[in-house]
Amino acid sequence: MKIAVYPGSFDPVSNGHLDIIKRVSSIFDTVYILVSFNPNKKYCFTDEERVEMMKIATKEIPNVIVEGSSSLVLDYARSKKASVIIRGLRNFIDYQNEITLFQFNRSIDNKIDTFILFPSADNLFLSSSAIKELVLFGGDISNYVPHDLVEYITNIIKRRL
Ligand code: ADP
Numbered sequence: 001m002k003i004a005v006y007p008g009s010f011d012p013v014s015n016g017h018l019d020i021i022k023r024v025s026s027i028f029d030t031v032y033i034l035v036s037f038n039p040n041k042k043y044c045f046t047d048e049e050r051v052e053m054m055k056i057a058t059k060e061i062p063n064v065i066v067e068g069s070s071s072l073v074l075d076y077a078r079s080k081k082a083s084v085i086i087r088g089l090r091n092f093i094d095y096q097n098e099i100t101l102f103q104f105n106r107s108i109d110n111k112i113d114t115f116i117l118f119p120s121a122d123n124l125f126l127s128s129s130a131i132k133e134l135v136l137f138g139g140d141i142s143n144y145v146p147h148d149l150v151e152y153i154t155n156i157i158k159r160r161l
Contacts, residue, residue, distance in 0.1 A: 005077045006086040007034040010050050011043045012153045013057045014131055015144055016123035020088045023117060025061050032080050037070040044132060044160055057146040074105055077112050085114045090124055132157050
């Protein structure tokens with residue numbers, strides 16, 4: 001059984017995240033999506049909302065399991081017997097963060113590897129913060145987030161930001 005963990009804030013989930021999840025789920029037997037709960041980070045969506053959105057976005061992918069946790073990604077991966085952590089890489093800023101995180105994780109546990117995926121062309125410039133900005137300036141996010149969640153995400157951002 002090949003098991004992977006895809007961790008992130010997903011504040012909110014975007015088509016970029018979903019594209020990575022779909023591609024990875026066709027390669028691994030099981031993919032755990034770890035929605036990170038980090039009390040030091042300021043999120044627009046609550047922990048429960050971020051988990052719920054991800055469950056809705058992935059409901060048609062049978063080998064994906066969505067969970068929220070405040071544990072260290074490596075500890076979570078070990079508890080699921082996962083051998084791979086999945087990350088996306090859009091640009092040099094991501095590169096710097098991801099390579100640092102990768103080296104750090106490897107120094108703690110070299111049995112768990114990190115696989116990096118590049119976004120599909122449509123999602124190259126897509127980020128959760130760009131989605132929030134777009135809503136704030138009255139833009140339409142329907143091309144950037146899963147269809148079922150357009151209204152929900154728009155309303156919450158309008159109410160909170
Ligand atoms: P974090 O807050 O931990 O950076 P995010 O929710 O922003 O988490 O993203 C989780 C992962 O998904 C990260 O590896 C990030 O690089 C990747 N990612 C974010 N947006 C995209 C996108 N548009 N295309 C591909 N990967 C993405």
